[in-house]
Amino acid sequence: MYFFLFCIVTLVLMWFITHLHNIYNHLKEFPAPPIVPVLGHVFDYVDPKKALSILTNNLVNHGGVIRQYIGPRKPSLATANRDFLQFLCRHSKYIGKAKYYRYLKPWLGEGLLTSDGHQWLSRRKALTSSFTQSGVLRNFVGVFEEKSDQLIKEINDLSSDKANVHLIMKRFTLDVFCETAMRVSLSSLANSADSNYAISIESVCEVIQNRMTSFMKNFDFFFQFSSDCTREKKNLAVIDGMLHKIIKAKHQERRQIGNAKERKDMLDLMMEVDIEGKTLSSSELRAHVNSFTFAGYDTTSSAMSLVLYEIAENPSIQEKLLEEQMQIFSGKLNNASVTYEILHKMAYLDMVIKETLRLHTIVPCIGKRATKDLQYEGKTVPAMLNINICIHAFHHNPNYFPEPDKFNPERFADETKIDPFAYIPFGVKPRQCLGKEFAMLEMKCALSKIIRNFQVVKVPDFQLDLRPKLVLFSANGIWVGFKKRSVTDENV
Ligand code: HEM
Numbered sequence: 001m002y003f004f005l006f007c008i009v010t011l012v013l014m015w016f017i018t019h020l021h022n023i024y025n026h027l028k029e030f031p032a033p034p035i036v037p038v039l040g041h042v043f044d045y046v047d048p049k050k051a052l053s054i055l056t057n058n059l060v061n062h063g064g065v066i067r068q069y070i071g072p073r074k075p076s077l078a079t080a081n082r083d084f085l086q087f088l089c090r091h092s093k094y095i096g097k098a099k100y101y102r103y104l105k106p107w108l109g110e111g112l113l114t115s116d117g118h119q120w121l122s123r124r125k126a127l128t129s130s131f132t133q134s135g136v137l138r139n140f141v142g143v144f145e146e147k148s149d150q151l152i153k154e155i156n157d158l159s160s161d162k163a164n165v166h167l168i169m170k171r172f173t174l175d176v177f178c179e180t181a182m183r184v185s186l187s188s189l190a191n192s193a194d195s196n197y198a199i200s201i202e203s204v205c206e207v208i209q210n211r212m213t214s215f216m217k218n219f220d221f222f223f224q225f226s227s228d229c230t231r232e233k234k235n236l237a238v239i240d241g242m243l244h245k246i247i248k249a250k251h252q253e254r255r256q257i258g259n260a261k262e263r264k265d266m267l268d269l270m271m272e273v274d275i276e277g278k279t280l281s282s283s284e285l286r287a288h289v290n291s292f293t294f295a296g297y298d299t300t301s302s303a304m305s306l307v308l309y310e311i312a313e314n315p316s317i318q319e320k321l322l323e324e325q326m327q328i329f330s331g332k333l334n335n336a337s338v339t340y341e342i343l344h345k346m347a348y349l350d351m352v353i354k355e356t357l358r359l360h361t362i363v364p365c366i367g368k369r370a371t372k373d374l375q376y377e378g379k380t381v382p383a384m385l386n387i388n389i390c391i392h393a394f395h396h397n398p399n400y401f402p403e404p405d406k407f408n409p410e411r412f413a414d415e416t417k418i419d420p421f422a423y424i425p426f427g428v429k430p431r432q433c434l435g436k437e438f439a440m441l442e443m444k445c446a447l448s449k450i451i452r453n454f455q456v457v458k459v460p461d462f463q464l465d466l467r468p469k470l471v472l473f474s475a476n477g478i479w480v481g482f483k484k485r486s487v488t489d490e491n492v
Contacts, residue, residue, distance in 0.1 A: 020074075022382055027075055029379040032067045033058040040069025048467040052364055056080065056393040064397070065376075068388070071215070076386035080393030082400065082421040085428060087376050088387070089421070092430050094374060098367025098386040100218075103211045104294070107204050107236055109283065111291030112434065120431075123280075126273040127288070128434060131266075137437055138340040139263055143179045144445035145338055147172060151446055152453050155482050162459045164477035165308050169301035174198050176442055177296055181266040181289055182246050197242050200235035201293060207232040209469045243286045251282075266292065296435045298471045299362050304443050305478040306360045307353055308450070310407050312458045312480045317352060317409060318451070324348045325452050333452040333485065343444045349451075351409040353443055357425035359407055361392040364468040366427055392468070394422050450482075457481040
């Protein structure tokens with residue numbers, strides 16, 4: 001018995017040592033910035049304000065694919081090289097998610113964002129085809145508009161002439177999401193007080209962020225004894241409880257009226273999905289709704305807030321946006337309603353959003369790993385090694401975007417000049433964001449209304465304090481001022 005155990009432990013150890021040896025050997029084929037013994041590149045990432053620019057410089061100065069050592073953690077590769085990215089996309093069959101996505105699993109289960117292989121592929125195909133059906137997004141525009149009107153009212157009622165718009169936008173995006181995904185009226189905007197659901201989502205996101213940055217909580221063993229683990233469990237119970245009730249009610253509704261509903265929400269569409277002759281189970285539905293919430297809530301709210309910040313900083317760009325709105329709505333600014341077609345006419349707003357997503361890359365890095373050794377330009381990319389695709393560094397690489405720190409929407413005037421392997425705010429194929437079109441329409445609807453109703457102005461002395469987490473955030477909020485446009489604007 002002991003001999004048998006000894007053999008198993010020895011075999012596991014041998015496998016582990018060979019595996020690490022293989023990784024370290026192959027990694028040497030890639031360049032690396034100067035390495036401090038034992039600590040590796042830890043000092044590059046100590047100051048979160050500088051971490052992204054240091055990583056970007058390292059990548060640009062060393063050819064775009066480098067090895068990284070963060071203390072005793074397993075080493076990884078980082079990239080901001082479009083050829084290498086194209087190579088990874090070509091081999092997508094052998095590319096899975098980086099290991100740290102497991103921090104999301106207690107919440108997102110085997111949803112789209114966290115699953116891999118056949119399970120991911122079959123669900124992605126089914127969900128993509130139901131979300132790209134004509135009319136689905138068109139139907140959501142009504143909700144975007146209704147919630148944008150509430151947003152305008154909230155800004156109108158502000159007691160101060162300036163606001164941390166990120167907080168307002170978070171409530172707006174969550175309201176939009178709950179209404180479009182489940183037809184649940186959270187009304188966190190109107191009530192201003194956050195619901196338990198919203199508070200729980202915020203709290204779970206915080207725990208996930210803490211795990212990303214803490215060495216000890218990185219290990220499941222230590223995490224389970226932490227207060228964060230208790231907090232996560234408590235809040236997941238709230239989220240699950242709410243979704244459970246909604247899904248049960250939906251099942252009942254479908255038993256009564258079948259598929260005959262005119263205005264379908266995301267959950268209706270998910271319930272109609274047919275994967276190899278089966279529908280999604282209740283726990284799968286919860287995993288997908290949670291994945292959509294996580295993927296769409298903080299990202300869209302940060303993006304919209306940063307657009308407002310940039311147009312406050314750049315009044316001439318804001319003027320041009322207003323002109324476009326006046327042209328589209330023939331001078332009738334304040335109360336005109338939008339449609340799916342009208343939102344597609346807002347070409348300059350589209351350019352401003354795209355440039356904001358470049359300059360302030362909302363998802364700064366995504367993580368992949370190869371499931372087998374791959375050959376790239378005579379070097380081996382070892383299996384099971386995390387590969388950090390540093391989207392921020394792609395977007396700030398002067399070889400792809402000259403004067404990368406300048407806010408210049410004109411870069412997007414001719415989309416054919418944009419390299420699809422260098423501009424990747426919504427991730428890379430085949431795992432590109434499923435909510436891209438949804439997010440663009442939602443942002444355009446709200447921003448168009450804000451621009452038509454208010455002049456967005458800079459708050460003196462306010463400077464963004466941007467830090468990379470799963471989603472880019474500003475530690476001191478995102479502050480802008482609002483001045484109501486006079487009624488005469490309608491007659492300009
Ligand atoms: C400005 C807003 C948004 C940005 C910048 C953004 C960005 C991204 C990025 C970079 C990824 C790839 C993640 C990875 O590979 O690890 C992704 C995936 C995803 N996003 Fe978004 N996203 C946004 C809004 C949304 C919205 C509104 C939704 C849902 C309604 C959504 C749903 C998803 C889903 C389901 C995935 C996983 C796709 C898959 O793995 O098959 N996103 N997003």
